Amino acid sequence: MIEQDVQARRFEAERDRLRAVAHRLLGSAAEAEDAVQESWLRLASADSDAIANLSAWLTTVVSRICLDMLRARATRREDPLERVAELDDTTGVDPEAEAVLVDSVGRALLVVLATLEPHERVAFVLHDLFAVPFDRIGPLVDRSAATAKKLASRARRRVHGPAAAPDPERVRERRVVEAFLAAARSGDLEALVAVLAPDVVRTADLAALRPGMAAEVRGADAVAEETVFLRTRAGFAVAAWVDGAPGVVVAPGGRLLLALRMTFDGDRISGYDVVADPARLPTLEIALLPEV
CATH class of the missing domain: 1.10.1740.10 (RNA polymerase sigma factor, region 2, helix turn helix motif)
Incomplete structure (x- = not known):
């Protein structure tokens, strides 16, 4: 005893x-x-x-x-319509747990980690986040230490995206995305219109649509009004690299439910495509935004 x-x-x-x-x-x-x-x-x-x-x-x-x-x-396998229904039903969301998630792990990091293969994820997390040596990681994933190191390296490239010098245009676009998210979270219609191009186009796949939503919406006013209506989603959103440009991932509890692929016209968003279909989401290239 x-x-x-x-x-x-x-x-x-x-x-x-x-x-x-x-x-x-x-x-x-x-x-x-x-x-x-x-x-x-x-x-x-x-x-x-x-x-x-x-x-x-x-x-x-x-x-x-x-x-x-x-x-x-x-x-x-998951039903795409069940996924978006879960996203719009926040009755089971624990605000304290969400705050801990953002502070201790980072919503974007969990989303990116989920894109990795299991062995890559284990090798990267244990080595890069917890300093476990590769000679201990190798047997765990049934690989040699050298192969475990390669798994972590491959995962690291996917997590952080391609290494490149800071691009002023991308930095500007990131700030536009962050302004969009801030306005969406607060429901500030005027601020949303300010970051959207007058002829902005919002498209979405079937899995992203709620009853009554159109597959395409045009114009800053209409897109901003819809964004305010759906601002609950913005509470689970964070900026990330999506297909090579700043975009948005929406992930309650760190679990990716949809992503926004964005295009820009100067300091404004000219369009974005809302991707929620489980068949499309894995095809997106998602990575952490670099520090600026």
Whole structure:
């Protein structure tokens, strides 16, 4: 009994770190809790005398659990209409959990991580975010240390996008996107019109449309009015690279539900396409915006 109490205290000392690892690997706070709890069950049934480094052992165990969950997730399909219905129903959203997500992980990072293959995601998260050496990551993903390093490198390029010198035009477009988001969140119709070109065109695929919404809307006033009507979505939105230009991803809980592919005319948005179809979303190239 005393040994079990000591083991439980040692596990509790690791819980927050394990939860952080699992959250970044899975992108879901609820699933991260499940993975951490499963790691405790495995520890409770393990031979504690054979565990030389508890922290490393637990990291490996929770990462393997997460890897299995990521593989299983890849086999499930979602109904696109159910996805957008979920987006517009915020009754189950925990504002405190959303705030923690943004502060501790970053909505855009979770979205980009979700575009990675499971092995890439594990290698990148463990090495780049938690400084786990590749000689420990390799066996976990059934690869050599050298191959695990390549997986992380490939994931890093996808997370951060192509390395390039800051482009003043892209910086300006990013600021336009951020102004658009700020106005959308506050419901400021005048500010929205100011960042939209007079002849702006908003298009959307079927999965992004609510009943009564048109597949295409033209004109700054009409687009701004629709944006204000749907401003709940802006609360889950963040700027990101989308197909090589600043755009927007909307991701409650860090789970990508739709993206805005934007075009620009100087300091204004000339058009954007709302992509929500699960068949289209994986074809988008999404990356973090560089620091400016």
